[in-house]
Amino acid sequence: MINLETPKKHRVLVDQAHQVAMNMLRPISRKYDQAEHEYPKELDMLAAMIDGLSDSGSNEGAGATGVRRDESADDGSVKNGANLASVLSIAEMCWGDTGLLLSMPRQGLGNSAIASVANDEQLKRFEGTWAAMAITEPSTGSDSASITTTARLDGDEYVLNGEKIFVTSGDRADSVVVWATLDKALGRAAIKSFVVKKGNPGMKVERLEHKLGIRASDTAVITFTDCRVPASDLLGSPEVDVKQGFAGAMATFDNTRPLVAAMAVGCARASLDLTRDLLAQAGIVVDYDRPAQVQSAAAAKFLQMEADWEAAHLLTMQAAWMADNRKPNSLEASMAKAKAGRVGSDITLSCVELAGSVGYSEAELLEKWSRDSKILDIFEGTQQIQLLIIARRILGLTSAELR
Amino acid sequence: MSLINDTFKRGSAGASSSRHGLASGESRDAIGYAIAGLQKLAQNELIDRLGLRKQTEQLVFTATRNGFKTATVAGRQFGKVQRKSGPGKRPATANRSGLFDLTPTEDEQMLVDVVTDYATEVLRPAAAEANETCVAPAEVLAASLEIGLPILGVPEELGGITEERSAMAGTLVAEALGQGDMGLALAALSPGTVATALGLWGTASQQETYLPAFTGDDVPVAALALTEPTVLFDVLNPTTTATRSGDGYVLDGVKSSVVRGADSELFIIGAMLDGSPTLFLVESGAEGLSVEADPSMGVRAASLAKLVLSGVQVPAEAVLGETDGSTYTECVRLSRLAWCALAVGTGQAVLDYVTKYVNEREAFGEPISHRQAVAFMVSNIAIELQSMRLVTYKAASRAAAGKDFSREVALARQLCGSKGMQIGLDGVQLLGGHGFVKEHPVERWYRDLRAVGILEGSVLV
Numbered sequence: 001m002i003n004l005e006t007p008k009k010h011r012v013l014v015d016q017a018h019q020v021a022m023n024m025l026r027p028i029s030r031k032y033d034q035a036e037h038e039y040p041k042e043l044d045m046l047a048a049m050i051d052g053l054s055d056s057g058s059n060e061g062a063g064a065t066g067v068r069r070d071e072s073a074d075d076g077s078v079k080n081g082a083n084l085a086s087v088l089s090i091a092e093m094c095w096g097d098t099g100l101l102l103s104m105p106r107q108g109l110g111n112s113a114i115a116s117v118a119n120d121e122q123l124k125r126f127e128g129t130w131a132a133m134a135i136t137e138p139s140t141g142s143d144s145a146s147i148t149t150t151a152r153l154d155g156d157e158y159v160l161n162g163e164k165i166f167v168t169s170g171d172r173a174d175s176v177v178v179w180a181t182l183d184k185a186l187g188r189a190a191i192k193s194f195v196v197k198k199g200n201p202g203m204k205v206e207r208l209e210h211k212l213g214i215r216a217s218d219t220a221v222i223t224f225t226d227c228r229v230p231a232s233d234l235l236g237s238p239e240v241d242v243k244q245g246f247a248g249a250m251a252t253f254d255n256t257r258p259l260v261a262a263m264a265v266g267c268a269r270a271s272l273d274l275t276r277d278l279l280a281q282a283g284i285v286v287d288y289d290r291p292a293q294v295q296s297a298a299a300a301k302f303l304q305m306e307a308d309w310e311a312a313h314l315l316t317m318q319a320a321w322m323a324d325n326r327k328p329n330s331l332e333a334s335m336a337k338a339k340a341g342r343v344g345s346d347i348t349l350s351c352v353e354l355a356g357s358v359g360y361s362e363a364e365l366l367e368k369w370s371r372d373s374k375i376l377d378i379f380e381g382t383q384q385i386q387l388l389i390i391a392r393r394i395l396g397l398t399s400a401e402l403r
Numbered sequence: 404m405s406l407i408n409d410t411f412k413r414g415s416a417g418a419s420s421s422r423h424g425l426a427s428g429e430s431r432d433a434i435g436y437a438i439a440g441l442q443k444l445a446q447n448e449l450i451d452r453l454g455l456r457k458q459t460e461q462l463v464f465t466a467t468r469n470g471f472k473t474a475t476v477a478g479r480q481f482g483k484v485q486r487k488s489g490p491g492k493r494p495a496t497a498n499r500s501g502l503f504d505l506t507p508t509e510d511e512q513m514l515v516d517v518v519t520d521y522a523t524e525v526l527r528p529a530a531a532e533a534n535e536t537c538v539a540p541a542e543v544l545a546a547s548l549e550i551g552l553p554i555l556g557v558p559e560e561l562g563g564i565t566e567e568r569s570a571m572a573g574t575l576v577a578e579a580l581g582q583g584d585m586g587l588a589l590a591a592l593s594p595g596t597v598a599t600a601l602g603l604w605g606t607a608s609q610q611e612t613y614l615p616a617f618t619g620d621d622v623p624v625a626a627l628a629l630t631e632p633t634v635l636f637d638v639l640n641p642t643t644t645a646t647r648s649g650d651g652y653v654l655d656g657v658k659s660s661v662v663r664g665a666d667s668e669l670f671i672i673g674a675m676l677d678g679s680p681t682l683f684l685v686e687s688g689a690e691g692l693s694v695e696a697d698p699s700m701g702v703r704a705a706s707l708a709k710l711v712l713s714g715v716q717v718p719a720e721a722v723l724g725e726t727d728g729s730t731y732t733e734c735v736r737l738s739r740l741a742w743c744a745l746a747v748g749t750g751q752a753v754l755d756y757v758t759k760y761v762n763e764r765e766a767f768g769e770p771i772s773h774r775q776a777v778a779f780m781v782s783n784i785a786i787e788l789q790s791m792r793l794v795t796y797k798a799a800s801r802a803a804a805g806k807d808f809s810r811e812v813a814l815a816r817q818l819c820g821s822k823g824m825q826i827g828l829d830g831v832q833l834l835g836g837h838g839f840v841k842e843h844p845v846e847r848w849y850r851d852l853r854a855v856g857i858l859e860g861s862v863l864v
Contacts, residue, residue: 001500001508002571003804004797008501019435024442026423041456045445048460049438078504270424277426288813289732291856294637307817311790314797318789321503335786365424384779391778394754394785395762401773 007080017089021096029097032216047105060085064111067255081324087262094266098372099216109133110177116252117236132173134164145188151180156231160224170220189242195233202227213371258319261336264344264376271351271369305347312340331393338386341377348373494558495567522583530584533704539590547591556599562618570802573864574744581748585851586704592862593662597625604724623668628658629860638859645674654715662861664708679728691715701850739816741862743795746819746855750788753830787822820856827852
């Protein structure tokens with residue numbers, strides 16, 4: 001039966017995440033925006049709390065590792081599981097602060113990658129690690145199939161060489177999931193991911209970036225110089241299956257894109273909530289029943305933003321729901337990411353515009369949210385990459401036909 | 404000077420920053436207070452100096468695990484018991500599992516399959532000619548009766564086919580019809596719209612009076628007339644008036660874009676009564692009622708007409724539903740929902756058509772779909788179409804469950820009006836000059852999609 005409400009079973013979790021965001025993240029939001037690269041020690045306490053939540057079972061399996069596809073028998077009934085719980089709680093946390101959410105110990109995108117592609121033995125072995133994700137290189141961004149970092153098998157170890165940039169939590173995490181190619185001549189099929197533990201002498205954090213937004217989150221440049229990792233730390237299968245191609249490593253994205261869409265949804269809602277309040281104080285009340293064109297321009301703009309927000313929110317829930325019910329969701333994940341990414345920018349920037357200098361000033365958080373939102377239309381696949389994926393799916397074209 | 408200082412302090416570091424960007428409606432619950440305490444604890448330097456941080460975090464872990472367990476149980480919600488009341492029979496609201504779900508029920512799916520066949524095999528082939536003649540062919544309308552369109556929204560005990568509130572089924576049906584042709588869909592849905600309204604708001608006597616005709620073999624043509632020919636028209640503030648006169652009312656005003664207005668035997672008309680918009684049942688034979696054709700940019704198959712009411716006398720029992728504006732407002736919302744569903748269906752027709760076209764049409768030695776400038780337009784159509792669909796479904800499922808859906812339907816209408824029009828626009832653009840000529844249906848869809856967000860009434864679910 002069609003129903004697009006937040007499921008009853010997840011409502012408690014969402015309320016809890018909202019309270020955490022309001023009472024834990026918001027009070028330190030501006031502090032770590034200004035103190036870039038300072039470790040938010042408050043987060044360890046929060047991480048302990050989240051682990052407690054997880055252990056109590058009341059988080060419905062939400063979190064970075066909630067994206068693992070359940071392989072147990074399908075009884076055909078509709079499921080609302082960990083994927084949905086994850087996007088809902090991540091949106092709430094980003095309503096609090098996106099940068100701090102990205103800095104949450106043990107909740108890195110690398111954790112999602114491990115959950116997506118690791119075998120059961122690896123999953124157990126890497127439980128509790130805090131894993132960052134290293135894909136991008138100085139000359140390879142969206143074109144992730146042409147990465148140049150190499151992995152060479154030497155005995156029972158792989159030797160990694162290369163440079164990775166834009167590694168979120170690259171300095172703070174306990175380990176980094178690194179994409180490297182086993183053989184550049186074999187193309188995308190040869191790209192595998194490796195878990196490299198912090199302290200490995202071949203891995204070095206070169207520097208941290210100074211950024212437009214999400215400044216609470218550290219973004220590292222990491223080099224790998226003859227960095228040796230046990231062969232068993234290659235995630236998934238070491239075989240180069242040219243037919244399967246990129247699918248293995250790329251499967252991570254079907255799982256992480258809805259999470260990033262959820263971040264944009266949460267961040268944008270922070271702006272919407274506050275702007276609605278500020279507009280009301282200025283005497284502008286949005287009337288849902290009256291046509292937008294007979295209301296003030298500000299109210300009409302707000303209606304447009306809220307409609308776009310609702311769409312992004314529901315597209316994100318749809319992608320997660322499909323994952324929970326083991327339906328292929330690559331198209332829907334990209335739709336959610338594309339819509340949420342651009343809507344996140346439009347909403348946060350327009351809210352600054354509506355609030356005028358009140359929005360532009362650091363006295364409010366509106367300007368911060370409009371800086372934080374920008375990255376969400378870039379990482380885990382830019383707007384343009386999402387449009388490309390969607391077009392290929394809809395039009396039935398290969399990457400050779402539609403480049 | 405001190406005043407300025409005070410003001411400056413309040414402005415910069417005062418009220419706003421201490422609220423951390425929270426809207427005034429935000430409040431802490433019990434857990435919130437506990438977390439706020441924790442946050443203070445986490446910032447405390449003392450626990451670092453005493454080397455207690457790890458132990459404290461362990462304590463937090465345990466306390467949280469136990470504390471939140473309790474919260475989960477306390478947060479459980481139980482379904483409400485429904486109580487029957489009021490005059491006239493009403494469709495029951497749908498039973499809910501509470502799960503997020505995008506799967507239609509088996510009954511809904513069956514209905515959609517039947518209606519999709521009708522839209523594909525009957526509506527689409529008849530659309531181009533009906534657009535020219537501004538008339539829905541008799542056989543198209545006859546077939547709509549066969550598949551039961553007029554009684555879709557009427558409760559079983561009144562001779563209809565629904566067991567529960569049908570807003571979701573109605574939305575899926577309107578979407579499927581819209582995929583065939585929006586103008587013909589309006590023509591086919593118009594009688595059922597009035598029957599659904601009678602089922603929702605009619606008194607026992609109104610239902611007994613009118614519904615047998617709709618559930619029988621000779622279904623009357625009927626129309627829901629809310630739109631008026633006014634610039635910046637606000638449907639909640641109609642200029643058509645109802646004045647008390649003896650036991651009844653006198654109606655005066657003009658209604659525009661009335662579906663099959665010239666053929667309708669029964670109208671539901673919106674008029675202002677004592678400052679509140681109200682619905683009135685008006686039979687076509689009423690003195691003072693005149694009709695003229697009102698052909699418009701699109702949805703021409705719906706035979707749009709202008710309805711002039713001058714001193715039309717109706718009895719006291721002509722009022723449909725409440726006179727406090729509540730029935731009227733609900734009617735407007737349900738009508739907008741139906742328009743959204745039609746827009747989603749038409750948008751899907753555009754997407755399916757252009758997908759095939761851009762893959763076949765060649766330029767510069769390859770299909771034009773191989774160019775990002777073209778392909779990305781198709782992506783955006785797909786994204787916005789699914790956006791429109793999901794927000795519309797959310798509004799519909801809330802309506803079906805008897806929940807307030809005013810916000811959701813407003814957002815759906817906002818999206819379906821603007822993004823729907825964009826889809827119509829891009830549909831023509833993707834075909835270039837071929838999109839501009841009537842050899843292809845995209846120019847018709849362009850004209851039809853402009854109706855969404857403008858016309859009120861006509862259909863409801």
